[in-house]
Amino acid sequence: MIDTSALMALSAVLRAGSFEAAAAELNITQSAVSQRVKALEERLGTVLIRRTRPASATKAGARLLRHAEEVGLLEKTLAADLGDLLPDRSTPLRLAINADSLATWALPALAASEGFLYHLEIDDQDHSAEWLKRGEVSAAVTAGDVTVPGCDRIALGSLRYIATCSPKFAARWFPDGVTAEALAHAPALTFNAKDRLQQSWAAQITGTRIALPTHYFASSHGFMEAARLGLGWCMNPEMLVEDALTQGHLISLTPDRPLDTALSWQFPRQLAGPLKPLTRAIRQAAEAHLIGPGGAR
Numbered sequence: 001m002i003d004t005s006a007l008m009a010l011s012a013v014l015r016a017g018s019f020e021a022a023a024a025e026l027n028i029t030q031s032a033v034s035q036r037v038k039a040l041e042e043r044l045g046t047v048l049i050r051r052t053r054p055a056s057a058t059k060a061g062a063r064l065l066r067h068a069e070e071v072g073l074l075e076k077t078l079a080a081d082l083g084d085l086l087p088d089r090s091t092p093l094r095l096a097i098n099a100d101s102l103a104t105w106a107l108p109a110l111a112a113s114e115g116f117l118y119h120l121e122i123d124d125q126d127h128s129a130e131w132l133k134r135g136e137v138s139a140a141v142t143a144g145d146v147t148v149p150g151c152d153r154i155a156l157g158s159l160r161y162i163a164t165c166s167p168k169f170a171a172r173w174f175p176d177g178v179t180a181e182a183l184a185h186a187p188a189l190t191f192n193a194k195d196r197l198q199q200s201w202a203a204q205i206t207g208t209r210i211a212l213p214t215h216y217f218a219s220s221h222g223f224m225e226a227a228r229l230g231l232g233w234c235m236n237p238e239m240l241v242e243d244a245l246t247q248g249h250l251i252s253l254t255p256d257r258p259l260d261t262a263l264s265w266q267f268p269r270q271l272a273g274p275l276k277p278l279t280r281a282i283r284q285a286a287e288a289h290l291i292g293p294g295g296a297r
Contacts, residue, residue: 009036017054073274096131096140103220105289139267157290165233189234
């Protein structure tokens with residue numbers, strides 16, 4: 001059995017970023033927090049926390065942090081089953097989710113699920129499943145149809161992306177339409193090194209792989225604004241740019257050639273019960289905003 005107080009101390013340090021902040025959160029001394037974490041490390045025979053600023057988890061520490069979150073979820077469910085007779089230990093729920101989902105359809109689902117605190121890990125949908133595989137999150141919005149071992153996967157539907165830019169940008173860089181030569185010279189916008197949307201769309205349109213000149217711009221809303229200002233072209237979620245397209249601030253480079261990215265909601269099977277309210281909200285939001293199957297648009 002792992003000592004609950006030590007587990008809470010570990011979770012608090014990694015959540016707050018320091019032993020001092022964890023002590024304030026738990027209303028105990030910093031020395032007590034340090035002793036509990038040290039005792040846990042000695043018992044398990046491995047380092048759990050890197051003493052950096054902010055403090056960060058080792059691989060073993062990350063797995064134990066997920067265990068702490070699971071314990072918190074199970075205790076929350078037990079408290080509900082017993083008519084709230086047990087104290088509620090509010091442990092933030094760590095989720096991996098892509099920035100575009102947060103900017104379009106997912107945030108209202110999180111807000112609709114009362115009783116949870118969230119610790120969001122923002123990562124590309126093609127890589128969020130890795131967080132689950134490493135045991136560092138309790139659920140994730142993932143891309144594709146591959147189920148993480150030990151998890152349940154619910155298909156949500158597809159998030160539709162449109163290749164967009166400003167009218168002036170299109171007139172300058174794509175006077176003869178979207179061609180491989182034009183794409184090889186027109187500045188693109190890329191979220192980060194993991195973002196392959198622009199490359200995938202360009203290959204889909206031209207039938208060839210192109211080295212795109214690109215700005216790196218890690219902001220979903222910033223992407224739209226940068227495209228509106230003529231900084232580059234990019235793939236934007238259709239939901240995010242509908243008004244800008246209607247108003248003529250942005251145009252679609254190929255109106256009949258969107259790029260649909262299939263999304264799923266995945267979580268460990270043992271957490272199906274505790275996560276049921278959040279899963280229900282995620283599914284309802286997806287049905288309202290994503291493209292089927294799963295979504296209803």
